[in-house]
Amino acid sequence: MSDLSTHPHNLDALEARLRQDLAWLELPAKAWVPAREIDGQSVIDVVIIGGGMAGLVASGMLKRFGVANHVVLDKAPAGKEGPWVTFARMRTLRSPKQLTGPAMGLPALTFRAYYEARFGSAAWVALARAPRETWMDYLIWYRKVLELPVRNGVSVDAILPRDDGMLDLACSENGRTETIIARHVVLATGRDGLGGPFVPGIAENIDRRFWAHTADAIDFAALRGKRVGVIGAGASAMDNAATALEAGAARLDMFVRRKELPRINKFTGIGSQGVVHGFAGLPDEWKWRFLDYAMSQQTPPPRASVLRVSAFEQAHLHLQSPITGLQQDGDQLVVTTSKASYPLDFLIFGTGFKIDLTNRPELAAFEPHIRLWRDRFPTPAGMANAELEGSPDLGEAFDFLEREPGSCPVLSKIHCFNFPATLSHGKLTGDIPAISEGADRLARGVVRSLFVEDREKHFANLQAFDTPELLGDEWFDAETEALPELSSERT
Known part of the structure; x- marks a missing residue:
């Protein structure tokens, strides 16, 4: 059997297979975008803000299609991009281990290939779900093997329109x-x-010393022996509650408005390539209907996360307790x-995220022009x-659309490849399952x-191209060749 049909046993072999x-x-494709300069400064064709999973696969797809002149900017240090080793506090990813995620259809670029190369096939079989730290290691490797142009420690403070139809990015480093x-x-x-x-x-x-959001940096060691409260019972709320308990919290109270915890992950249950590629084609009322229903049912926290909390006798769940x-x-x-009052030393809000363009100073110049649903x-x-009402209404390439046509044409050059794109395009931008399909659509x-x-x-360039395919000596005109013979016969 050919070596190519077996799994490589180490990262060197895997990387060699990927190169092959x-x-x-014939990837990546040759660079084809004409270079531009303005007042001696090179123009970057595409700037990607964010070097987490979505930013990396977007970069990989652009490089694949020959858009070589692009850059990824991330304010975090290298290896700290995204949530995986910062404010994510679950032990393992919630997604099944076999999902191909950002691999762009390349078997040697999958998490499975990476994991088996590092730990062996037996370890893969024994693995339930990917540890989040190992997933971050995989993304670091992904960035390295694809040679993606990431600049760390760079903050984008403002995006500004230019009169020439391009964009200025005011950055600090x-x-x-x-x-x-x-x-x-x-x-x-x-x-x-x-x-x-x-x-x-x-x-x-x-x-502020009394509370934090689950997305904040939290000193859990300081919560040892303390009374901690958590508002919410989603995945992040459970993970933060568990982290506090494991750090030695003396008591934990979790407050939930609902009568019971949601048990069924509705959207995952209908996951398919039909949903991935078909959602964007739904009539608007059906897009709204799908997402409003899924959101009203809510996503249950993973069973492992709940058991991680309920294993502690000092953990108390308060249902129907807004x-x-x-x-x-x-x-x-x-x-x-x-129902009652509870004294606490610290409170953690597991209350999710909001869409609020006024909260993004880098988009201040565009916020009045961005069309929402x-x-x-x-x-x-x-x-x-x-x-849903506050979600951006996006074009086919995740591009922002104008609230008033003609008011800000350059707005179409900004692409919303993040979670709020869900209503327009489906779940292609914020989760592992369809991130490659989303990046392909974007690129x-x-x-x-x-x-x-x-x-x-x-x-x-078409007109100027003059490399001949034929040199003129391959064949001769039949009539021209025959003329001397005909002339001789007449004589």
């Missing part, structure tokens, strides 16, 4: 500032990419629900949903836009 696969497929000129910008900025963590108004007058009051009382908090689609009766749209915009240059 790419070579056989280690106290220095620079302006990057870009033709397209991709926002691969995750769950909070168009807003931020959602915290109920009850926290407004509470000293928070009606929160007060600071000396060195403690008092949480009041519809509520700007053009009347909310169906009985389906009011603030998150094809960007490629189309770049080529159309440069059509005059490409036509000029």
Whole structure:
């Protein structure tokens, strides 16, 4: 049997196989976008903001299609991009281990190939789900083997329109500032990419040392021996509760509005290539209907996360207990629900994220022009949903659309490749299962836009191309060859 049909036994062999696969497929494609300069400064064809999973696969797809002049910017240090080793606190990923995720259809680029190369096939068989730290190791390897152009430690402070139809990105790095000129910008900025963590108004007058959101950096060691409360019972809420308990919290109270925890993951249950590729083609009312129903049913926390919490006798679950009051009382908090009051030393909000463009200073120049679903689609009766109403209404390449046509044409050069794109395109931007399909859709749209915009240059190249295929000595005209013979016969 050929070596290519067996799994490699180490990363060197796997990387060699990947290089061969790419070579056989003639990937990445040759660079084809004409270079541009403005006042001596090179223009970047695409700037991707965010070097997590979505940003990496978007970069990989652009490189695959020959858009070589692009860059990925991430404010985090290398190896700390995204949530995996920062504010994600689950032991393992929630997605099944076999999902191909960002592999772009390349078997040697899958997590399975990486894991088996590192740990062996027996370890893969024994693995239940991917440990989140190992998943981060995989993404670091992914970035390395594809040689993706990531710059770490760079913050994008503002995106500004230019009169020439391009974009200025005001960036900062280690106290220095620079302006990057870009033709397209991709926002691969995750769950909070168009807003931020959602915290109920009850926290407004509470000293910040008494509470945190699950997306914050939390000193769990400082919670040892403390009374900790968690609002919410989603996956992140459970993971933070478990982390607090494992750090030695003396008591943990989890407050949930619902009568019982949701048990069925509706959207995962109908997952298919039909949903991946068909959702964007649904009529608007059906897109809304699907997502409003799935959101109203809510996603259950993983069973393993719940068992991780319930294993502690000092953990207490309070169902049908919406928070009606929160007060600071000396060195403690008092949480009041519809049932009772609870003294706490620290409170964690597991209340998710919100879409709020006014919360994104880098988009301030564009926020008044960005069209949201509520700007053009009347909310169906009985389906009011603030998150859906505030979702951006996106074009075919995840591009923002204008609220008033003609008011900001350059807006179409900014692509929303993050979680709030879900209503327009389905779940292609925020989760592992269909991230490659989402990146493919994004990259094809960007490629189309770049080529159309440069059509005059490409036509000029067509006209100027003069490398001959035939040299003129391959064949001779039959009539010309026969003329001397005919002339001799007549004589």
